[in-house]
Every structure is written in structure tokens, then in C-alpha cells.
Amino acid sequence: MIDLRSDTVTRPTPAMRKAMADAEVGDDVFGEDPTVAELERATAELLGKEAALFVPSGTMGNELAVRLQTTSGDEIVAEASSHIPNHEAGAPAALSGVTCKAIVGRRGIFAAADLLAALRPPDVHHCPTRLVCVENSHNEGSGSTWPLATLAELSEAARSCGLAMHMDGARLWNASAASGIAESKFAAHCDTISVCYSKGLGAPVGSALVGSKELISRARRFRKMWGGGMRQAGIVAAGALYALRNNRQRMPEDHIHARKLADGLAAMSGVEIAGPIETNIVRFRMSGKNAAVVAAALKERGVLVFDTGPHSIRAVTHLEISSSDIDQVLVAFRQALSG
Numbered sequence: 001m002i003d004l005r006s007d008t009v010t011r012p013t014p015a016m017r018k019a020m021a022d023a024e025v026g027d028d029v030f031g032e033d034p035t036v037a038e039l040e041r042a043t044a045e046l047l048g049k050e051a052a053l054f055v056p057s058g059t060m061g062n063e064l065a066v067r068l069q070t071t072s073g074d075e076i077v078a079e080a081s082s083h084i085p086n087h088e089a090g091a092p093a094a095l096s097g098v099t100c101k102a103i104v105g106r107r108g109i110f111a112a113a114d115l116l117a118a119l120r121p122p123d124v125h126h127c128p129t130r131l132v133c134v135e136n137s138h139n140e141g142s143g144s145t146w147p148l149a150t151l152a153e154l155s156e157a158a159r160s161c162g163l164a165m166h167m168d169g170a171r172l173w174n175a176s177a178a179s180g181i182a183e184s185k186f187a188a189h190c191d192t193i194s195v196c197y198s199k200g201l202g203a204p205v206g207s208a209l210v211g212s213k214e215l216i217s218r219a220r221r222f223r224k225m226w227g228g229g230m231r232q233a234g235i236v237a238a239g240a241l242y243a244l245r246n247n248r249q250r251m252p253e254d255h256i257h258a259r260k261l262a263d264g265l266a267a268m269s270g271v272e273i274a275g276p277i278e279t280n281i282v283r284f285r286m287s288g289k290n291a292a293v294v295a296a297a298l299k300e301r302g303v304l305v306f307d308t309g310p311h312s313i314r315a316v317t318h319l320e321i322s323s324s325d326i327d328q329v330l331v332a333f334r335q336a337l338s339g
């Protein structure tokens with residue numbers, strides 16, 4: 001099967017498995033796992049922040065950021081189609097007691113002026129706004145990346161209003177590879193950043209929350225409270241460390257494959273790409289075609305994709321996808337769309 005449903009489907013390679021098997025471990029809840037400590041150190045350094053905390057998932061990283069920077073009854077601001085308000089099972093309300101104000105972005109990106117227009121003056125009827133969340137790259141924005149100047153202006157506006165900034169950087173690695181802007185340059189405009197090792201980097205498990213020493217030491221307590229304290233976690237941290245050291249550099253390949261896929265699809269009649277394709281996510285609409293039927297026809301031909309709406313499909317490239325796989329996928333699409 002050529003699996004384009006998500007970049008989370010990658011399996012550890014033999015070299016990654018060896019690194020995991022050989023990992024030096026200890027009890028991380030006691031602060032004694034050297035591999036977790038090294039992963040946290042390397043991640044914090046890469047993002048130019050003081051500290052990082054290894055967590056089981058991107059969702060936990062994001063939700064810890066919300067919990068740390070709000071109190072119950074507050075409001076957070078997030079883009080309308082972003083992960084935190086839409087795909088985290090209601091966690092902002094359930095775990096932090098906050099409401100989400102949605103800003104409709106352009107491919108997931110919004111400006112300082114959009115934030116300022118969304119804010120309301122202090123009033124007994126309003127919940128206080130505390131935190132602005134951005135997503136980079138933006139999944140539903142077809143892997144769009146934040147222009148650094150737009151992010152800098154937003155952050156300045158947020159700070160001038162006393163708001164903290166969080167970046168859902170599940171695919172920050174892709175945003176950096178595509179833009180040539182170091183992860184730390186994006187991170188400099190945010191108080192907290194969550195990053196995932198288990199997406200484009202290809203590790204089997206794990207994410208991190210990154211920020212100041214003070215915020216991360218508070219996050220450690222909430223991680224324990226939420227059942228995320230892991231013992232000999234060095235086994236999985238070693239996979240993440242291997243991914244960070246060996247797979248970050250190859251990320252542009254995934255972007256080339258995504259563009260090749262999008263170009264091939266764009267040449268097919270009735271297909272409209274939600275472009276431009278900046279990173280590894282390709283979303284498109286097919287006029288007059290039922291996406292579920294097309295996805296089923298593709299599956300019969302050995303290709304897996306997600307139908308994301310009645311006429312729309314998402315395909316994501318990753319380290320298990322080669323250029324010749326894309327050739328095969330395009331043949332399968334041609335057949336599925338002509339059926």
C-alpha cells in the first residue's frame with residue numbers, strides 16, 4: 001500500500017529501531033532518563049528556548065500550553081480551522097476550562113489586525129483573553145507556512161495586549177525546511193511551542209513542549225497530573241532523537257514529492273488544488289466526483305488517502321513515499337477519476 005493518509009503512518013527503520021533498542025534509560029519521572037534528558041536538551045537548543053518537556057503526543061503538548069497560560073473562565077484565540085479548537089476532543093474546555101475565539105484565516109494564517117479586531121474591551125460580560133495560538137505549518141491550510149514578518153507583527157500585537165503566544169509546531173520542521181527560516185526564528189515570537197517527532201520526522205511516538213524553564217517546570221507537574229509521566233521513556237525518546245538528528249535534513253524531499261503530486265493532479269480534468277503547495281500536504285477538490293468513492297477506488301489500486309469532505313481529498317507525503325510512488329499514485333488517480 002502507498003499510504004498518503006498522514007505523515008504519522010511512518011514506521012521506524014532498522015537503524016531507528018537499533019537506536020531505540022540500545023538506548024540508555026532510567027526512570028524519567030525521577031528525572032533519571034539520560035536519553036529523554038538529551039532529547040529535551042537538543043530540542044530546546046534547536047528552538048532557542050531554555051527548556052523542553054517530552055510528552056506522548058502533540059495534543060498533550062498543545063493542551064499543556066493552554067493549561068499553563070490560562071485560568072478557568074479565560075478565552076484563547078485560535079484560527080478557525082486549526083487543530084487546537086477542532087481536533088483535540090474538546091480539551092481546551094475539558095482540561096483548562098477555557099473557550100476558544102476563532103479567527104478565520106487565509107489558508108490558516110491571520111494578521112495582527114485580525115487579532116486586534118477580535119479582541120473585546122474588558123467588561124463583566126466578557127471572558128478575559130489570555131493566549132493566541134498559531135499553527136505552523138497549518139494542516140487545514142494545505143501545509144501553509146507563516147511568513148516570519150506576519151508572525152512577528154502578530155506576536156508584537158499580542159504582547160502589547162498582554163497576551164501570551166503559543167505555536168502548534170507539529171510540523172514546524174516542514175515550515176523551516178520550506179522557508180529556509182530556522183525553527184528558532186519562528187520560536188522567538190512565541191512563549192511556548194509544541195513540536196512533534198512522530199509526523200514528518202518519522203519517529204514512532206512523541207512530541208515536546210518548549211519554552212522558559214519556569215513554564216516547562218510547571219508543565220512537568222501538569223503532565224504528571226494528566227497521566228503523562230513516563231518511566232523508561234528513553235526507549236521512545238531514542239527514536240525521536242534519531243529522527244531529529246537524521247531525518248530533518250531530508251524533509252525537502254517530501255515537499256518535492258508533494259508538488260509533483262499536486263502538479264500531476266492539477267493536470268487532471270475537474271481537479272482543483274488548494275495551493276500553492278509549500279510543504280508536504282496536498283488538499284484538492286474534484287468537481288462532480290464523490291470523494292469517498294474515489295478514495296475507495298484508490299484503495300483497490302493500492303493507494304490510501306483521506307476524503308476530507310464530499311468532494312475533497314487530502315494526501316500527505318512522508319519518508320516512506322518515493323518519487324516513483326508518486327508516479328504510481330498518479331496512474332491510480334487517473335483510473336479512479338475516469339471511473
Ligand SMILES: Cc1ncc(COP(=O)(O)O)c(C=O)c1O
Pocket residue numbers: 056057058059060062083135137138139168170171196198207
Ligand atoms: C497541526 C497538528 N497539531 C497537533 C496534532 C496532534 O498530534 P497528536 O496526534 O500527536 O496528538 C496534529 C495531529 O495530526 C496536527 O496535525
